[in-house]
Amino acid sequence: MTDDNATLILHALSGVPMVRQGDDLAEIILLALDRVGLRLDDGDIIAVAQKIVSKAEGRLIDLDTVTASPRAQELAVDADKDPRLMELILAESQDVLRIRKGAIIVRHNLGLVLANAGIDQSNVDHSDKTLALLLPLDPDASAQRLREVLRARSGADVAVVIIDSLGRAWRTGTMGTAIGVAGMPGMIDLRGLPDLHGRKLETSELGFADEVAAAASLVMGQADEGRPVVLVRGVGYNRREGTAAELIRPKHMDLFS
């Protein structure tokens, strides 16, 4: 981050239509930008809600097509959840870390520690079916694909961050969190940089893409706002091929799960 990055602007794009499987997200984003007279510039970051990425990728599951295993049925009682939803949670997860009424915290196959394996039943476009929306299979790859199409069509070297709202161990409330990143760092390593007094910094690693995700989440809204795309302009970053996986603490370094 350099001195000319002292002003940051976030534009949440309204009027993004309901997204369905197979939709072209890049096209949807470019149209939404165009509608408000914005054009992508080099260094811009496009923040996208996980929900529309998952929907475009067909990650919506009809619970009637799911058969709960005996283990899912047992844990569903402990957590007070639909056994078919529990089956999906277990299939998406490496480990169950904590379970109690209303809550199950897992280590997702992607390495993320989160509630319900990130499976969502709100803001899911359902008719009379009971639907569940899973995380994208590989959100870093989803971000990379979206970045490439946005670059090709706009000519601008933009970064992409895919955002979900995740809980924290010791703090209340969810935070917008980066689950997919392309074209910018996930984590920034400051080790070796001097502070104002020339002393080596003790805080050596920044959760960069998570801070971008949290900022975008502020204007994205959670409830009935429907602004799943945010243009983030003015953040200085090194244009390297970072990932959201960089932000996941390796299991052997995890002191708390």
Added chain:
Amino acid sequence: MTDDNATLILHALSGVPMVRQGDDLAEIILLALDRVGLRLDDGDIIAVAQKIVSKAEGRLIDLDTVTASPRAQELAVDADKDPRLMELILAESQDVLRIRKGAIIVRHNLGLVLANAGIDQSNVDHSDKTLALLLPLDPDASAQRLREVLRARSGADVAVVIIDSLGRAWRTGTMGTAIGVAGMPGMIDLRGLPDLHGRKLETSELGFADEVAAAASLVMGQADEGRPVVLVRGVGYNRREGTAAELIRPKHMDLFS
């Protein structure tokens, strides 16, 4: 958050001088705003780095004045820290949660779970002394005092958030985190609000002030930038007397420490 809050602007204020004990932070902030031609409006949020609040409040300790207890000496060996620093960490903390070479995670007297009890040795204005900077004694009260003086002098109904960079349990990198809040919510409870399809939201609590803190942290910088004050404009919020304490998960609800 309402529909007119779709654009968020953050201005990091440069040229803030080194802060010393007894300095008038409100005056420093208003001068820095004036220098770049900005005036406070109702609904603006002033984000302030914890370091300058602590310095103004005289929380800088000369380690030569500290005597390490036997327990501090013992834990200092385990964590590979200065025994006098360890004495301060223990005095600031309710519990030691995890300890290993180079790292000690505690539950601070304020309830925050963090490394080194939030005590900082970087960006501390020291001569030949070895100094440590403690968190403010009561950051919510510090935020409230600053808000009142800013309101009185500017006439604008502004909120204040005091920010520190905290680590997370399962993720790498620190995040700008709200340790003091005044004039806005810490946590926002969305329970009962409908989503786009009229379904009740499952994600019911937002870490609002932490998202503001993370956004401000992006432009504040960590290393040698020296921009400890950020004006956050365009976030919609309910102007209630919230606190950062709302963001601390009560010990009996904590599944992970």
